[in-house]
Amino acid sequence: MEEKIKVYVSGFEISTLDYVDKDSMGHPCVTSRHGENIFTGFKHLPKGSWNGYLTDDQIEAIDVVSKFCEENGFEYEVVDITNMSFANKMKFMFKGIKAPTISFRGKKIEGVPTKEDLKVLIGK
Numbered sequence: 677m678e679e680k681i682k683v684y685v686s687g688f689e690i691s692t693l694d695y696v697d698k699d700s701m702g703h704p705c706v707t708s709r710h711g712e713n714i715f716t717g718f719k720h721l722p723k724g725s726w727n728g729y730l731t732d733d734q735i736e737a738i739d740v741v742s743k744f745c746e747e748n749g750f751e752y753e754v755v756d757i758t759n760m761s762f763a764n765k766m767k768f769m770f771k772g773i774k775a776p777t778i779s780f781r782g783k784k785i786e787g788v789p790t791k792e793d794l795k796v797l798i799g800k
Contacts, residue, residue: 681752681798684742684768685734686775688758689757737776737788744794 730738738754745752757768757775778785780797789797 681741681745681750681794682779683738683752684755684757684773684775684777684779685730685738686757687730721733731775733788734756734776737778740791741778741794744791748798748800750798 679792720774741752744750757765757773760768773779774786776787778789778794782798785793785797
């Protein structure tokens with residue numbers, strides 16, 4: 677099995693409920709005519725294969741790697757650091773991996789890569 681190019685990201689959750697108190701939740705602006713809470717619609721927003729939302733540079737890094745892999749026949753994997761255990765997060769911190777980082781066979785690129793950077797990374 678061929679190794680995958682790994683894209684390390686760090687997702688974050690956006691909670692709209694952090695900005696509202698329980699008294700505001702009953703206000704007519706927040707509830708519909710049927711008594712449903714408008715915030716229930718947020719759970720249907722697409723989030724991707726990671727657990728949360730990503731910054732623009734992380735999304736751009738995934739897009740560049742995705743297009744590169746499609747053109748060159750490689751597979752890639754998105755790894756969300758925020759879902760890892762504390763011990764694994766510490767390992768990544770000691771290795772100096774910050775989001776976004778692209779890794780392949782022990783080599784890594786920090787930040788948003790170019791196609792040329794990815795060619796050097798895989799040894800083409």
